[in-house]
Amino acid sequence: MKVKSRKDKIGDWIFVIICIFVSLICVIPMINLLAKSLSDSSYLIRNEIYLLPKGFNLDAYTTVLKDAKYIRAFFWTVFLTVVCTITSLVMTTLCAYPLIFDKLKGRGFINVMITITMFFNAGTIPNYLLMQKLNLLDNPLVLIVPSCLSVYNMIIMRSFFYGIPDSLRESAEIDGATFFQIMMKIYVPLSKPVYATLALFYAVGRWNGYSDALMYVKESKYYPLQLLLYNILNNINQVEVATQEGFSAPGLSESLKAAIVMFSTIPILLIYPWLQRYFIHGVTLGAVKE
Numbered sequence: 001m002k003v004k005s006r007k008d009k010i011g012d013w014i015f016v017i018i019c020i021f022v023s024l025i026c027v028i029p030m031i032n033l034l035a036k037s038l039s040d041s042s043y044l045i046r047n048e049i050y051l052l053p054k055g056f057n058l059d060a061y062t063t064v065l066k067d068a069k070y071i072r073a074f075f076w077t078v079f080l081t082v083v084c085t086i087t088s089l090v091m092t093t094l095c096a097y098p099l100i101f102d103k104l105k106g107r108g109f110i111n112v113m114i115t116i117t118m119f120f121n122a123g124t125i126p127n128y129l130l131m132q133k134l135n136l137l138d139n140p141l142v143l144i145v146p147s148c149l150s151v152y153n154m155i156i157m158r159s160f161f162y163g164i165p166d167s168l169r170e171s172a173e174i175d176g177a178t179f180f181q182i183m184m185k186i187y188v189p190l191s192k193p194v195y196a197t198l199a200l201f202y203a204v205g206r207w208n209g210y211s212d213a214l215m216y217v218k219e220s221k222y223y224p225l226q227l228l229l230y231n232i233l234n235n236i237n238q239v240e241v242a243t244q245e246g247f248s249a250p251g252l253s254e255s256l257k258a259a260i261v262m263f264s265t266i267p268i269l270l271i272y273p274w275l276q277r278y279f280i281h282g283v284t285l286g287a288v289k290e
Helices: 008-036 041-045 059-066 068-096 107-120 124-133 149-160 166-175 178-189 191-208 209-218 224-234 237-245 250-269 273-289
Strands: none
Touching: 008 166, 008 250, 041 250, 059 068, 068 149, 068 191, 068 224, 068 237, 068 250, 107 149, 124 209, 149 191, 178 191, 191 224, 191 250, 209 224, 224 250
């Protein structure tokens, strides 16, 4: 067993300190928001809330859970996230799987054309006109169809498929398996890590997305939770929020804002522990073909 030198140990400690520092930068704002959402408005007005709540109460969360628009937006966003994730994984598989075959005619041209879309975009106005021509404006499908495939995620899946031995596919072909059967019985079962990783990418992207709804959707019943949060935090000042929700104290509106942020963040955070063991494995395993 090789003993680490003093220089290596110092390097390890520096790395650990950097990781702790970065983790604190990410965690402290969340702790501050949680403390604000659980604190009494009088302490918020005096800006006395940092990492621990004062005057513990659940008034802000009670307001959120009793308000129909928050609950409706929450369940609509959950539905969108599930549908978009499943649709995106199917589309990514159907795009990545054929591109691993050397015999596919025009494979190089297809790869180039797909890759170009990562670097060039038509822009906001042409995209809006395209959605208008497709009759997708004010249509819930506009939140699903345009983002159902990510080229970056497709490349990750394709690289993972490259890492699966060709001998498995060749033996299946000898046994008479069809193109679709090989995909479903060999590639998909062996690709659980990359599916879990890409599902996380797609789910987080859809859960946090609001710009497409902001541009293409006018009916409030189709607003995802993040767009509702965006409208509250950016388009309404504290006094207007307090008046609209029936509060007289601006501190209570600040607590409500923090509660809404936590309400929209916690559900997606709960997914990470279930997929964490697949995350690094899924991203890196397909990067090198043996």
